[in-house]
Amino acid sequence: MTLETLETLETMMDAMFSQLVMLGGSGMLLTGLIVLWRKHVPAYISAYRWQAWLLAAVTATVGYFGGDWRLYVVAGVLVALKGIAIPALLRAMQLRFGKQPQITPYVNTETSLLVAGLLVLFAYVLARPWVAVTDLPTREGLPLAMALLFVSLFIIVSRRKAITQVIGFLMLENAIALLAAVGTYGVPLLVEVGVFLDALMGFLVMQIFAYQIHDTFDTIDVEQLTRLRH
Protein backbone atom coordinates (compact mmCIF):
# COMPACT_ATOMS: atom_id res chain seq x y z
CA MET A 1 0.00 0.00 0.00
CA THR A 2 1.20 3.46 -0.81
CA LEU A 3 1.29 6.25 1.68
CA GLU A 4 -1.71 8.02 0.13
CA THR A 5 -4.01 5.02 0.33
CA LEU A 6 -2.95 4.55 3.92
CA GLU A 7 -3.78 8.15 4.65
CA THR A 8 -7.18 8.01 2.97
CA LEU A 9 -7.89 4.79 4.84
CA GLU A 10 -7.03 6.56 8.07
CA THR A 11 -9.31 9.53 7.36
CA MET A 12 -12.08 7.12 6.42
CA MET A 13 -11.61 5.23 9.69
CA ASP A 14 -11.64 8.55 11.55
CA ALA A 15 -14.84 9.62 9.82
CA MET A 16 -16.49 6.30 10.69
CA PHE A 17 -15.27 6.52 14.28
CA SER A 18 -16.65 10.04 14.70
CA GLN A 19 -19.91 8.99 13.02
CA LEU A 20 -20.36 6.00 15.35
CA VAL A 21 -19.56 8.00 18.50
CA MET A 22 -21.96 10.71 17.42
CA LEU A 23 -24.66 8.12 16.75
CA GLY A 24 -24.21 6.56 20.19
CA GLY A 25 -24.16 9.97 21.87
CA SER A 26 -27.35 11.03 20.09
CA GLY A 27 -28.99 7.76 21.09
CA MET A 28 -28.10 8.43 24.72
CA LEU A 29 -29.50 11.94 24.48
CA LEU A 30 -32.70 10.52 22.96
CA THR A 31 -33.15 8.13 25.90
CA GLY A 32 -32.90 11.21 28.14
CA LEU A 33 -35.66 12.87 26.12
CA ILE A 34 -37.82 9.71 26.33
CA VAL A 35 -37.83 10.16 30.11
CA LEU A 36 -39.23 13.65 29.65
CA TRP A 37 -41.97 12.34 27.40
CA ARG A 38 -43.13 9.11 29.04
CA LYS A 39 -45.23 9.03 32.19
CA HIS A 40 -44.61 5.67 33.86
CA VAL A 41 -41.69 4.43 35.92
CA PRO A 42 -41.11 1.16 33.92
CA ALA A 43 -40.60 3.26 30.78
CA TYR A 44 -38.02 5.31 32.67
CA ILE A 45 -36.18 2.17 33.75
CA SER A 46 -36.05 0.75 30.24
CA ALA A 47 -34.85 4.13 28.90
CA TYR A 48 -32.05 4.00 31.48
CA ARG A 49 -31.15 0.44 30.48
CA TRP A 50 -30.96 1.45 26.81
CA GLN A 51 -28.79 4.40 27.74
CA ALA A 52 -26.39 2.20 29.69
CA TRP A 53 -26.06 -0.26 26.78
CA LEU A 54 -25.41 2.62 24.39
CA LEU A 55 -22.79 4.03 26.75
CA ALA A 56 -21.09 0.64 26.82
CA ALA A 57 -21.19 0.54 23.00
CA VAL A 58 -19.63 4.02 22.74
CA THR A 59 -16.94 3.06 25.26
CA ALA A 60 -16.14 -0.11 23.34
CA THR A 61 -16.01 1.87 20.07
CA VAL A 62 -13.59 4.35 21.60
CA GLY A 63 -11.54 1.40 22.88
CA TYR A 64 -11.46 -0.22 19.43
CA PHE A 65 -10.46 2.89 17.49
CA GLY A 66 -8.26 4.31 20.25
CA GLY A 67 -6.51 0.97 20.66
CA ASP A 68 -7.02 0.74 24.40
CA TRP A 69 -8.01 -2.72 25.68
CA ARG A 70 -8.88 -1.38 29.11
CA LEU A 71 -11.91 0.36 27.67
CA TYR A 72 -13.30 -3.08 26.72
CA VAL A 73 -13.11 -4.02 30.39
CA VAL A 74 -14.88 -0.78 31.28
CA ALA A 75 -17.57 -1.52 28.69
CA GLY A 76 -18.04 -5.01 30.12
CA VAL A 77 -18.41 -3.66 33.65
CA LEU A 78 -20.80 -1.01 32.33
CA VAL A 79 -23.06 -3.66 30.81
CA ALA A 80 -22.99 -5.79 33.95
CA LEU A 81 -23.51 -2.94 36.40
CA LYS A 82 -25.59 -0.29 34.67
CA GLY A 83 -27.10 -2.39 31.91
CA ILE A 84 -28.26 -5.31 34.07
CA ALA A 85 -27.76 -4.87 37.82
CA ILE A 86 -29.03 -1.33 38.44
CA PRO A 87 -32.12 -1.69 36.21
CA ALA A 88 -32.96 -4.90 38.09
CA LEU A 89 -32.55 -3.08 41.42
CA LEU A 90 -34.68 -0.22 40.12
CA ARG A 91 -37.40 -2.66 39.11
CA ALA A 92 -37.30 -4.28 42.54
CA MET A 93 -37.62 -0.83 44.07
CA GLN A 94 -40.56 -0.04 41.82
CA LEU A 95 -42.27 -3.34 42.67
CA ARG A 96 -41.89 -2.64 46.36
CA PHE A 97 -43.54 0.75 45.99
CA GLY A 98 -46.39 -0.91 44.17
CA LYS A 99 -48.36 0.49 41.31
CA GLN A 100 -47.90 4.23 41.21
CA PRO A 101 -50.23 6.66 39.47
CA GLN A 102 -48.68 8.23 36.43
CA ILE A 103 -46.03 10.77 37.09
CA THR A 104 -47.05 14.42 37.14
CA PRO A 105 -43.97 16.57 36.78
CA TYR A 106 -43.65 20.17 37.94
CA VAL A 107 -43.36 21.28 34.31
CA ASN A 108 -45.77 19.85 31.72
CA THR A 109 -44.54 17.58 28.95
CA GLU A 110 -44.57 20.03 26.04
CA THR A 111 -42.74 22.70 28.00
CA SER A 112 -40.18 20.29 29.37
CA LEU A 113 -39.44 18.97 25.86
CA LEU A 114 -38.97 22.50 24.58
CA VAL A 115 -36.79 23.34 27.59
CA ALA A 116 -34.74 20.23 26.81
CA GLY A 117 -34.36 21.45 23.21
CA LEU A 118 -33.11 24.81 24.48
CA LEU A 119 -30.73 23.08 26.90
CA VAL A 120 -29.27 21.09 24.01
CA LEU A 121 -28.84 24.30 22.05
CA PHE A 122 -27.15 25.84 25.09
CA ALA A 123 -24.83 22.84 25.36
CA TYR A 124 -23.87 23.15 21.70
CA VAL A 125 -23.11 26.86 22.07
CA LEU A 126 -21.16 26.23 25.28
CA ALA A 127 -19.10 23.42 23.79
CA ARG A 128 -18.29 25.30 20.60
CA PRO A 129 -14.92 26.80 21.61
CA TRP A 130 -13.97 23.48 23.18
CA VAL A 131 -14.80 21.58 19.98
CA ALA A 132 -12.89 24.19 17.98
CA VAL A 133 -9.60 23.71 19.86
CA THR A 134 -9.45 19.91 19.89
CA ASP A 135 -8.82 17.74 16.87
CA LEU A 136 -9.99 14.48 18.39
CA PRO A 137 -12.17 12.44 16.02
CA THR A 138 -14.67 12.20 18.88
CA ARG A 139 -15.08 15.96 19.33
CA GLU A 140 -18.59 15.87 17.87
CA GLY A 141 -19.65 13.83 20.88
CA LEU A 142 -18.63 16.51 23.39
CA PRO A 143 -21.68 18.78 22.94
CA LEU A 144 -23.92 15.71 23.05
CA ALA A 145 -22.45 14.64 26.39
CA MET A 146 -22.84 18.18 27.76
CA ALA A 147 -26.43 18.24 26.51
CA LEU A 148 -27.19 14.94 28.25
CA LEU A 149 -25.67 16.41 31.41
CA PHE A 150 -28.03 19.39 31.31
CA VAL A 151 -31.05 17.31 30.35
CA SER A 152 -30.50 14.90 33.24
CA LEU A 153 -30.08 17.81 35.65
CA PHE A 154 -33.39 19.10 34.34
CA ILE A 155 -34.95 15.66 34.92
CA ILE A 156 -33.78 15.77 38.54
CA VAL A 157 -35.24 19.21 39.26
CA SER A 158 -38.48 18.86 37.32
CA ARG A 159 -39.75 15.47 38.58
CA ARG A 160 -41.62 14.86 41.82
CA LYS A 161 -41.01 11.19 42.61
CA ALA A 162 -37.90 10.11 44.44
CA ILE A 163 -37.40 7.18 42.05
CA THR A 164 -37.40 9.46 38.99
CA GLN A 165 -34.91 11.73 40.69
CA VAL A 166 -32.71 8.71 41.27
CA ILE A 167 -32.95 7.84 37.57
CA GLY A 168 -32.09 11.45 36.72
CA PHE A 169 -29.00 11.19 38.90
CA LEU A 170 -27.97 7.92 37.26
CA MET A 171 -28.34 9.54 33.84
CA LEU A 172 -26.20 12.44 35.01
CA GLU A 173 -23.57 9.89 35.99
CA ASN A 174 -23.83 8.31 32.52
CA ALA A 175 -23.38 11.73 30.93
CA ILE A 176 -20.17 12.28 32.88
CA ALA A 177 -18.93 8.83 31.84
CA LEU A 178 -19.71 9.68 28.19
CA LEU A 179 -17.87 12.97 28.56
CA ALA A 180 -14.84 11.11 29.93
CA ALA A 181 -14.95 8.54 27.11
CA VAL A 182 -15.19 11.01 24.23
CA GLY A 183 -13.17 13.82 25.79
CA THR A 184 -10.14 11.92 27.04
CA TYR A 185 -10.55 8.41 25.60
CA GLY A 186 -11.37 7.17 29.08
CA VAL A 187 -9.78 7.83 32.43
CA PRO A 188 -7.35 5.34 34.04
CA LEU A 189 -8.92 2.00 34.91
CA LEU A 190 -8.39 2.51 38.64
CA VAL A 191 -10.30 5.81 38.60
CA GLU A 192 -13.03 4.20 36.50
CA VAL A 193 -13.43 1.38 39.00
CA GLY A 194 -13.60 3.94 41.80
CA VAL A 195 -16.32 5.82 39.94
CA PHE A 196 -18.30 2.61 39.43
CA LEU A 197 -18.12 1.86 43.12
CA ASP A 198 -19.15 5.40 43.97
CA ALA A 199 -22.09 5.23 41.61
CA LEU A 200 -23.20 1.90 43.03
CA MET A 201 -22.82 3.13 46.61
CA GLY A 202 -24.63 6.37 45.79
CA PHE A 203 -27.42 4.38 44.22
CA LEU A 204 -27.73 2.04 47.20
CA VAL A 205 -27.79 4.96 49.64
CA MET A 206 -30.46 6.67 47.58
CA GLN A 207 -32.42 3.44 47.46
CA ILE A 208 -32.38 3.23 51.25
CA PHE A 209 -33.48 6.85 51.41
CA ALA A 210 -36.33 6.21 49.00
CA TYR A 211 -37.46 3.21 51.08
CA GLN A 212 -37.32 5.32 54.24
CA ILE A 213 -39.33 8.07 52.59
CA HIS A 214 -41.85 5.50 51.41
CA ASP A 215 -42.16 3.87 54.85
CA THR A 216 -42.54 7.17 56.68
CA PHE A 217 -44.80 9.07 54.32
CA ASP A 218 -46.52 6.24 52.37
CA THR A 219 -45.52 7.98 49.15
CA ILE A 220 -42.36 8.78 47.23
CA ASP A 221 -43.65 12.14 46.11
CA VAL A 222 -40.99 14.54 47.36
CA GLU A 223 -43.58 17.29 47.44
CA GLN A 224 -44.80 15.71 50.70
CA LEU A 225 -41.42 16.21 52.34
CA THR A 226 -41.93 19.94 52.68
CA ARG A 227 -44.56 19.43 55.39
CA LEU A 228 -43.77 18.19 58.88
CA ARG A 229 -45.38 14.84 59.59
CA HIS A 230 -44.71 14.12 63.24
Added chain:
Amino acid sequence: MTRYLVLAGQTLVAVALAPALAGFIRWLKARLQGRRGAPPWQPYFDVRKLFGKEAVVSHTASWIFKATPFLVFGTTVVVASLVPVVVAQVSPFVVGDLFAAVYLLLLGTFFLALAGLDTGSPFGGMGASREMTVVALTEPTVALSIVALALNAGSTSFSQIVAHTLTQPSAALGPGHLLAFAALFIVTLAETGRLPVDNPSTHLELTMIHEAMVLEYSGPYLALIEWGAALKLLVFLTLAANLFMPWGIALSLAPMALLIGLVSVIAKLGVLAAAIAVLETRVAKLRLFRVPELLSVSFVLALLAVMSTFLAR
Protein backbone atom coordinates in the same frame (compact mmCIF):
# COMPACT_ATOMS: atom_id res chain seq x y z
CA MET B 1 -38.32 14.78 -24.85
CA THR B 2 -37.62 11.38 -23.29
CA ARG B 3 -37.05 13.21 -20.04
CA TYR B 4 -40.57 14.61 -20.00
CA LEU B 5 -42.02 11.25 -21.00
CA VAL B 6 -40.16 9.56 -18.17
CA LEU B 7 -41.26 12.21 -15.67
CA ALA B 8 -44.88 11.86 -16.79
CA GLY B 9 -44.57 8.08 -16.56
CA GLN B 10 -43.15 8.36 -13.05
CA THR B 11 -46.12 10.48 -11.98
CA LEU B 12 -48.52 7.96 -13.51
CA VAL B 13 -46.81 5.11 -11.67
CA ALA B 14 -47.20 7.00 -8.38
CA VAL B 15 -50.87 7.74 -9.04
CA ALA B 16 -51.55 4.15 -10.07
CA LEU B 17 -49.68 2.62 -7.12
CA ALA B 18 -51.30 4.78 -4.45
CA PRO B 19 -54.50 2.72 -3.87
CA ALA B 20 -52.45 -0.47 -3.76
CA LEU B 21 -50.26 1.03 -1.01
CA ALA B 22 -53.28 1.98 1.10
CA GLY B 23 -54.81 -1.44 0.46
CA PHE B 24 -51.56 -3.21 1.33
CA ILE B 25 -51.37 -1.46 4.72
CA ARG B 26 -55.00 -2.33 5.40
CA TRP B 27 -54.49 -5.98 4.36
CA LEU B 28 -51.29 -6.41 6.41
CA LYS B 29 -52.95 -4.81 9.43
CA ALA B 30 -55.86 -7.24 9.12
CA ARG B 31 -53.47 -10.21 8.90
CA LEU B 32 -51.52 -8.98 11.94
CA GLN B 33 -54.76 -8.72 13.88
CA GLY B 34 -55.76 -12.26 12.93
CA ARG B 35 -58.39 -11.27 10.40
CA ARG B 36 -58.52 -12.34 6.78
CA GLY B 37 -58.86 -8.80 5.44
CA ALA B 38 -59.75 -7.50 2.01
CA PRO B 39 -57.09 -8.11 -0.68
CA PRO B 40 -54.54 -5.30 -1.23
CA TRP B 41 -56.16 -4.31 -4.53
CA GLN B 42 -59.56 -3.74 -2.93
CA PRO B 43 -59.22 0.12 -3.04
CA TYR B 44 -59.21 -0.05 -6.86
CA PHE B 45 -62.65 -1.68 -6.79
CA ASP B 46 -63.82 0.87 -4.23
CA VAL B 47 -62.69 3.79 -6.38
CA ARG B 48 -64.34 2.31 -9.50
CA LYS B 49 -67.58 1.71 -7.62
CA LEU B 50 -67.60 5.23 -6.20
CA PHE B 51 -67.01 6.75 -9.64
CA GLY B 52 -70.14 4.99 -10.86
CA LYS B 53 -72.32 6.36 -8.08
CA GLU B 54 -74.33 9.53 -7.89
CA ALA B 55 -72.96 12.40 -5.79
CA VAL B 56 -75.24 13.88 -3.18
CA VAL B 57 -74.46 17.47 -2.27
CA SER B 58 -76.02 19.40 0.58
CA HIS B 59 -78.21 22.40 -0.37
CA THR B 60 -76.20 24.73 1.84
CA ALA B 61 -72.88 23.83 0.24
CA SER B 62 -71.14 26.43 -1.92
CA TRP B 63 -68.75 25.96 -4.86
CA ILE B 64 -65.89 25.31 -2.43
CA PHE B 65 -67.42 21.97 -1.53
CA LYS B 66 -67.48 20.86 -5.17
CA ALA B 67 -64.08 22.29 -6.08
CA THR B 68 -62.23 20.79 -3.10
CA PRO B 69 -61.97 17.17 -4.34
CA PHE B 70 -60.39 18.35 -7.58
CA LEU B 71 -58.04 20.68 -5.70
CA VAL B 72 -57.00 17.97 -3.26
CA PHE B 73 -56.41 15.41 -5.99
CA GLY B 74 -54.83 17.98 -8.33
CA THR B 75 -52.30 19.37 -5.85
CA THR B 76 -51.34 15.87 -4.76
CA VAL B 77 -50.74 14.79 -8.36
CA VAL B 78 -48.62 17.91 -8.95
CA VAL B 79 -46.56 17.07 -5.86
CA ALA B 80 -46.24 13.47 -7.04
CA SER B 81 -44.78 14.81 -10.28
CA LEU B 82 -42.16 16.82 -8.35
CA VAL B 83 -41.00 14.07 -6.00
CA PRO B 84 -38.28 11.71 -7.24
CA VAL B 85 -40.14 8.40 -7.23
CA VAL B 86 -38.17 6.32 -9.72
CA VAL B 87 -35.65 8.72 -11.19
CA ALA B 88 -33.78 11.67 -9.70
CA GLN B 89 -32.08 13.62 -12.42
CA VAL B 90 -29.85 16.51 -11.58
CA SER B 91 -30.89 19.27 -13.92
CA PRO B 92 -30.23 22.99 -13.90
CA PHE B 93 -33.97 23.68 -13.89
CA VAL B 94 -35.49 23.21 -10.46
CA VAL B 95 -39.24 23.16 -11.04
CA GLY B 96 -40.34 22.51 -7.49
CA ASP B 97 -38.34 21.89 -4.33
CA LEU B 98 -39.13 20.54 -0.89
CA PHE B 99 -40.88 23.72 0.20
CA ALA B 100 -43.12 23.77 -2.85
CA ALA B 101 -44.07 20.11 -2.37
CA VAL B 102 -44.89 20.36 1.32
CA TYR B 103 -46.88 23.57 0.99
CA LEU B 104 -48.80 22.37 -2.08
CA LEU B 105 -49.92 19.41 0.02
CA LEU B 106 -50.93 21.86 2.74
CA LEU B 107 -53.04 23.78 0.23
CA GLY B 108 -55.09 20.63 -0.30
CA THR B 109 -55.46 20.18 3.47
CA PHE B 110 -56.55 23.79 3.84
CA PHE B 111 -59.31 23.38 1.24
CA LEU B 112 -60.39 20.10 2.81
CA ALA B 113 -60.88 21.92 6.11
CA LEU B 114 -62.81 24.69 4.32
CA ALA B 115 -65.06 22.09 2.69
CA GLY B 116 -65.61 20.46 6.06
CA LEU B 117 -66.89 23.79 7.39
CA ASP B 118 -68.80 24.57 4.21
CA THR B 119 -71.70 22.16 4.60
CA GLY B 120 -72.41 23.39 8.10
CA SER B 121 -72.61 19.90 9.60
CA PRO B 122 -71.25 19.72 13.15
CA PHE B 123 -68.90 16.83 12.36
CA GLY B 124 -67.31 18.67 9.47
CA GLY B 125 -66.62 21.67 11.66
CA MET B 126 -65.20 19.50 14.44
CA GLY B 127 -62.96 17.63 12.04
CA ALA B 128 -61.79 20.85 10.39
CA SER B 129 -60.89 22.46 13.70
CA ARG B 130 -58.99 19.36 14.84
CA GLU B 131 -57.19 19.03 11.53
CA MET B 132 -56.09 22.66 11.66
CA THR B 133 -54.82 22.18 15.23
CA VAL B 134 -52.75 19.19 14.20
CA VAL B 135 -51.48 20.89 11.04
CA ALA B 136 -50.51 24.04 12.94
CA LEU B 137 -48.49 21.88 15.33
CA THR B 138 -46.79 19.81 12.61
CA GLU B 139 -45.85 22.86 10.56
CA PRO B 140 -42.74 23.91 12.54
CA THR B 141 -41.48 20.32 12.46
CA VAL B 142 -41.91 20.05 8.70
CA ALA B 143 -40.06 23.31 8.10
CA LEU B 144 -37.26 22.36 10.49
CA SER B 145 -36.70 18.89 9.10
CA ILE B 146 -36.59 20.36 5.59
CA VAL B 147 -33.96 22.81 6.82
CA ALA B 148 -31.98 19.95 8.35
CA LEU B 149 -31.97 18.08 5.04
CA ALA B 150 -31.22 21.18 3.01
CA LEU B 151 -28.34 22.20 5.28
CA ASN B 152 -26.74 18.82 4.71
CA ALA B 153 -27.03 18.98 0.94
CA GLY B 154 -26.72 22.73 0.50
CA SER B 155 -29.95 22.89 -1.50
CA THR B 156 -33.67 22.30 -1.10
CA SER B 157 -33.96 20.60 -4.50
CA PHE B 158 -34.90 16.93 -4.34
CA SER B 159 -32.32 15.73 -6.82
CA GLN B 160 -29.53 17.65 -5.07
CA ILE B 161 -30.40 16.08 -1.73
CA VAL B 162 -30.56 12.60 -3.29
CA ALA B 163 -27.27 13.11 -5.11
CA HIS B 164 -25.58 14.41 -1.96
CA THR B 165 -26.70 11.44 0.13
CA LEU B 166 -25.57 9.05 -2.62
CA THR B 167 -22.09 10.58 -2.76
CA GLN B 168 -21.71 10.68 1.04
CA PRO B 169 -23.24 7.49 2.38
CA SER B 170 -21.72 8.04 5.84
CA ALA B 171 -23.81 11.19 6.25
CA ALA B 172 -26.93 9.03 5.99
CA LEU B 173 -25.98 7.39 9.29
CA GLY B 174 -25.30 10.72 10.95
CA PRO B 175 -27.57 11.82 13.77
CA GLY B 176 -28.81 14.82 11.79
CA HIS B 177 -30.15 12.54 9.10
CA LEU B 178 -31.66 9.95 11.46
CA LEU B 179 -33.29 12.52 13.73
CA ALA B 180 -34.78 14.38 10.77
CA PHE B 181 -36.09 11.05 9.46
CA ALA B 182 -37.73 10.25 12.79
CA ALA B 183 -39.27 13.72 12.94
CA LEU B 184 -40.57 13.47 9.39
CA PHE B 185 -41.99 10.00 10.05
CA ILE B 186 -44.04 11.26 13.01
CA VAL B 187 -45.18 14.19 10.87
CA THR B 188 -46.16 11.75 8.10
CA LEU B 189 -48.33 9.83 10.53
CA ALA B 190 -49.99 13.06 11.68
CA GLU B 191 -50.50 14.58 8.24
CA THR B 192 -51.85 11.47 6.57
CA GLY B 193 -54.22 10.72 9.44
CA ARG B 194 -52.71 7.47 10.71
CA LEU B 195 -52.56 6.10 14.24
CA PRO B 196 -51.64 7.32 16.90
CA VAL B 197 -52.90 10.75 15.83
CA ASP B 198 -56.00 9.80 13.86
CA ASN B 199 -57.62 6.43 13.24
CA PRO B 200 -58.07 5.83 9.49
CA SER B 201 -60.48 2.91 9.91
CA THR B 202 -63.01 4.33 12.33
CA HIS B 203 -66.20 6.26 11.90
CA LEU B 204 -66.60 7.04 15.58
CA GLU B 205 -67.56 10.69 15.64
CA LEU B 206 -65.75 11.62 18.82
CA THR B 207 -62.30 10.55 17.71
CA MET B 208 -62.00 10.99 13.98
CA ILE B 209 -60.25 13.89 12.30
CA HIS B 210 -59.83 13.26 8.58
CA GLU B 211 -62.96 11.13 8.26
CA ALA B 212 -65.05 13.80 9.97
CA MET B 213 -64.06 16.39 7.40
CA VAL B 214 -64.97 14.20 4.44
CA LEU B 215 -68.13 12.76 5.98
CA GLU B 216 -70.43 14.72 3.62
CA TYR B 217 -68.75 13.54 0.42
CA SER B 218 -70.18 10.80 -1.74
CA GLY B 219 -69.83 9.32 -5.22
CA PRO B 220 -67.04 10.53 -7.53
CA TYR B 221 -66.09 13.31 -5.10
CA LEU B 222 -65.40 10.77 -2.38
CA ALA B 223 -63.45 8.64 -4.86
CA LEU B 224 -61.20 11.60 -5.69
CA ILE B 225 -60.68 12.42 -2.01
CA GLU B 226 -59.86 8.83 -1.06
CA TRP B 227 -57.50 8.45 -3.99
CA GLY B 228 -55.90 11.80 -3.14
CA ALA B 229 -55.43 10.72 0.49
CA ALA B 230 -53.78 7.46 -0.63
CA LEU B 231 -51.55 9.41 -3.02
CA LYS B 232 -50.60 11.80 -0.23
CA LEU B 233 -49.53 8.86 1.92
CA LEU B 234 -47.49 7.50 -0.99
CA VAL B 235 -45.86 10.89 -1.56
CA PHE B 236 -44.88 11.27 2.09
CA LEU B 237 -43.52 7.72 2.28
CA THR B 238 -41.62 8.22 -0.98
CA LEU B 239 -40.10 11.38 0.43
CA ALA B 240 -39.05 9.53 3.57
CA ALA B 241 -37.70 6.60 1.55
CA ASN B 242 -35.91 8.42 -1.25
CA LEU B 243 -34.53 11.44 0.55
CA PHE B 244 -33.12 9.49 3.46
CA MET B 245 -32.28 6.14 1.80
CA PRO B 246 -31.90 6.94 -1.90
CA TRP B 247 -30.03 3.77 -2.87
CA GLY B 248 -31.37 2.13 -6.01
CA ILE B 249 -32.95 5.25 -7.45
CA ALA B 250 -32.26 5.81 -11.15
CA LEU B 251 -29.88 8.65 -11.94
CA SER B 252 -30.09 8.28 -15.71
CA LEU B 253 -32.86 7.56 -18.19
CA ALA B 254 -31.47 4.15 -19.22
CA PRO B 255 -34.25 1.49 -19.18
CA MET B 256 -32.30 -0.81 -16.86
CA ALA B 257 -31.70 1.96 -14.31
CA LEU B 258 -35.37 2.92 -14.46
CA LEU B 259 -36.40 -0.69 -13.85
CA ILE B 260 -34.08 -0.94 -10.84
CA GLY B 261 -35.43 2.38 -9.59
CA LEU B 262 -39.02 1.14 -9.87
CA VAL B 263 -38.31 -2.15 -8.09
CA SER B 264 -36.31 -0.47 -5.33
CA VAL B 265 -38.95 2.17 -4.68
CA ILE B 266 -41.65 -0.49 -4.44
CA ALA B 267 -39.48 -2.46 -2.01
CA LYS B 268 -38.79 0.62 0.13
CA LEU B 269 -42.46 1.60 0.16
CA GLY B 270 -43.33 -1.97 1.13
CA VAL B 271 -40.96 -1.84 4.10
CA LEU B 272 -42.29 1.53 5.29
CA ALA B 273 -45.90 0.41 4.79
CA ALA B 274 -45.18 -2.72 6.83
CA ALA B 275 -43.67 -0.51 9.54
CA ILE B 276 -46.86 1.57 9.61
CA ALA B 277 -49.05 -1.56 9.73
CA VAL B 278 -47.05 -2.99 12.66
CA LEU B 279 -47.11 0.37 14.44
CA GLU B 280 -50.87 0.71 13.97
CA THR B 281 -51.36 -2.78 15.36
CA ARG B 282 -49.23 -2.10 18.41
CA VAL B 283 -50.23 1.40 19.52
CA ALA B 284 -53.60 2.81 20.49
CA LYS B 285 -54.82 6.20 19.39
CA LEU B 286 -53.53 8.99 21.58
CA ARG B 287 -56.00 11.15 23.42
CA LEU B 288 -56.48 14.37 21.49
CA PHE B 289 -54.90 16.33 24.31
CA ARG B 290 -51.79 14.15 24.21
CA VAL B 291 -51.30 14.68 20.48
CA PRO B 292 -49.49 18.01 21.09
CA GLU B 293 -46.99 16.07 23.25
CA LEU B 294 -46.20 13.67 20.42
CA LEU B 295 -45.88 16.55 17.99
CA SER B 296 -43.59 18.47 20.34
CA VAL B 297 -41.44 15.34 20.52
CA SER B 298 -41.15 15.44 16.75
CA PHE B 299 -40.41 19.16 16.90
CA VAL B 300 -37.59 18.64 19.38
CA LEU B 301 -36.21 15.82 17.19
CA ALA B 302 -36.19 18.14 14.18
CA LEU B 303 -34.59 20.88 16.26
CA LEU B 304 -31.83 18.47 17.35
CA ALA B 305 -31.36 17.42 13.73
CA VAL B 306 -30.83 21.02 12.67
CA MET B 307 -28.51 21.65 15.59
CA SER B 308 -26.34 18.65 14.96
CA THR B 309 -25.95 19.55 11.28
CA PHE B 310 -25.65 23.29 11.74
CA LEU B 311 -23.69 23.78 14.94
CA ALA B 312 -21.46 20.73 14.86
CA ARG B 313 -19.42 21.46 11.80
